[in-house]
Amino acid sequence: MCLIVFDWQPRSEVKLRLAANRDEFHARPAQALHRWPDAELIGGRDLQGGGTWLAATPSRVAALTNVRQPGPAAAPGAPSRGELVRQALETDDPVAWLETLAAGGAERYAGFNLLLMSGHRLWTLHHDHRVTHWQLVSAGIHGLSNASLDTPWPKLVQARHALQQALTAPDWRVDLWSAMRDARQAPLDELPDTGVGQDLERVLSPAFIEGYHYGTRATTLVTAAAGNTMLEEQRFDPGGVPADNITRLATRATGTDQS
Secondary structure (H helix, E strand, O other): OOEEEEEEOOOOOEEEEEEEEEEEEOOOOEEEEEEOOOOOOEEEEEOOOOOOOEEEOOOEEEEEEEOOOOOOOOOOOOOOOOHHHHHHHHOOOHHHHHHHHHOOHHHHOOOEEEEEEEOOEEEEEEEOOOOEEEEEOOOEEEEEOOOOOOOOOHHHHHHHHHHHHHOOOOOHHHHHHHHOOOOOOOOHHHOOOOOOOHHHHHHOOOOOOOOOOEEEEEEEEEEEEOOEEEEEEEEEEHHHEEOOOOEEEEEEOOOOEEO
16 A cells, blocks of 8 residues: 555444555556455455455454665565565464564565554554554544655645545545546656655655556545444556456455455
C-alpha cells in the first residue's frame, strides 16, 4: 500500500472504516482478494514475495505501506515486508510481537509502516533506517502514506479530508471510491523530498497513479465491526483502467466468509 486513510472509533459499533490504494509495478504478479487456503484470513496476495499488503481475520485487520525517504537502500536479500501482515494477523500476542519488532526485529526489513487492529486497539509501527517506533492510535481520522502516521503529504491530506466529508453521507464508501481515484498531481512547492528527484516525486504525488509500468493496482475499502469485517477491492490494469468488477468478502466470528 502507498496510501491509507481511516476512521478509528474503537467504542462504536463500526470500529474501523478504511480506504487504501496499493501502488506497485504492474509486472509484479499478485492474486486478487480471496480467502487464503493456507491461513484463516482474507486478502490479496503478492505472488512474488508470498505476503500481502492488506488482509483481515474476524477480529484483526493489518495493512502495510513502504517508507520512502533519502538514505541507504535495503540490505541485499532483505525479506519481503508483506510477510509482516500475515504475522500480525496470526501472532498470539500482538503487543509482544510489536515490541520484538521495535527492539530490533524490524531491522531485517526495508522501511515500512504497519497498521494493526486487534479487538479494541489499533497500533502503527514505523521503521526506517534511522528509527523504529510504535504507538497506539487515538480515535479519529488518520492517514498513512510513505512517511510516518499523519505526515501531511498532499495526497494524504486530500484523501483524509474526503473521508471526513464522506462520513456525513448515508454510505461513506460511495464517495471514497471516487476520492481514491483522484489522479491530480501535487504542485511542485508541496512535494516532499524523499530522495527520488522532483520529477518522480510529482509522478508519485497523486492518490491514484495512472502509470503504465508502475501505478495504482488496487483500491480496497474495509469496514470492521465486532466479529464482522468486510473487504471490498477494485483492481486496475496499466493506465488506471478497471480490471474487473468490485470483489467483496466478509469474514465473521463463526469463521465463514460471505461474498
